[in-house]
Amino acid sequence: MSNLETLSEHRSFGGAVTFHEHRSEACDATMRFSVYAPPQAAEGPVPVLYYLAGLTSTEANFMEKAGAQRLASELGLMLVAPDTSPRGLDLPGEHDDYDLGSGAGFYIDATVEPWSRHYKTYSYVTGELPGIVESSFPARADARGIFGHSMGGHGALTIALKNPERYRSVSAFAPISAPTRAPWGKKIFSNYLGPDEESWREHDASELIKSRGAFPDGRTILVDQGTGDQFLEEQLYPGVLEEACAESGQPLEIRRHEGYDHGYYFISTFVDDHLRHHAAALNA
Numbered sequence: 001m002s003n004l005e006t007l008s009e010h011r012s013f014g015g016a017v018t019f020h021e022h023r024s025e026a027c028d029a030t031m032r033f034s035v036y037a038p039p040q041a042a043e044g045p046v047p048v049l050y051y052l053a054g055l056t057s058t059e060a061n062f063m064e065k066a067g068a069q070r071l072a073s074e075l076g077l078m079l080v081a082p083d084t085s086p087r088g089l090d091l092p093g094e095h096d097d098y099d100l101g102s103g104a105g106f107y108i109d110a111t112v113e114p115w116s117r118h119y120k121t122y123s124y125v126t127g128e129l130p131g132i133v134e135s136s137f138p139a140r141a142d143a144r145g146i147f148g149h150s151m152g153g154h155g156a157l158t159i160a161l162k163n164p165e166r167y168r169s170v171s172a173f174a175p176i177s178a179p180t181r182a183p184w185g186k187k188i189f190s191n192y193l194g195p196d197e198e199s200w201r202e203h204d205a206s207e208l209i210k211s212r213g214a215f216p217d218g219r220t221i222l223v224d225q226g227t228g229d230q231f232l233e234e235q236l237y238p239g240v241l242e243e244a245c246a247e248s249g250q251p252l253e254i255r256r257h258e259g260y261d262h263g264y265y266f267i268s269t270f271v272d273d274h275l276r277h278h279a280a281a282l283n284a
């Protein structure tokens, strides 16, 4: 990819973490992402696990805080973490709130001005980014998994549900499981998609599971949730996801962990289980 710039490179567990920037066609703006290439990638293409981060994050949070590289190196998994919104813009109100605009792309394609020209992060994550990764790194196109945290958990679930053939495995940490009911989701959807709440349902994992049914291949969704999560009651709705899965026959392994909060101390505690969950599907 001619406009892909490598900003930095760091040896890690026999492989390397690299940070990249490029002009995104989908977003008509600068986008950044990070990659962990395990040592096995030196020998040939490896499975790729995409991680979608939460509100206020960048392409760096997961690579710096989750501690996933040690096991990814053993399992031969490439990790790719995109930024959470386009950068280098100055749209009206874009930098005013932590939960709208920069750092809050929400992994959807905005349809309403001023967001609709640049906030196309669904198209970016599902189309442009895998295209770049698979043409610029030793990444298998037939072995993609996706996981994420909070806003990124919502992104991973909805993207996998809409593209079961493109992503063979899915999991989430403390996902926003029913964003049409959550203040974060309502704020984003009303700004990016407009007031027609019917159009929001396509971007709600629990609604998608009810309307589309279970994954055709019988795969299990893995979800970890801390009971000490400060956003649990108001924003996350894991019980709604559980009900939707039960109603649709969708296998769900939801694990509630006493006292864990919403942050990366929680994620780093359980990240190995997620990597193993994905490796089992991607290497099958």
Ligand SMILES: N[C@@H](CCC(=O)N[C@@H](CSC=O)C(=O)NCC(=O)O)C(=O)O
Residues within 6 Å of the ligand: 053, 054, 055, 056, 057, 061, 065, 098, 149, 150, 151, 152, 262, 263, 264
């Ligand atoms: N403004 C608050 C909330 C920000 C916050 O907690 N962000 C989470 C994701 S929340 C849902 O998507 C996060 O992952 N932050 C980055 C991190 O490294 O922890 C605040 O700033 O406290």
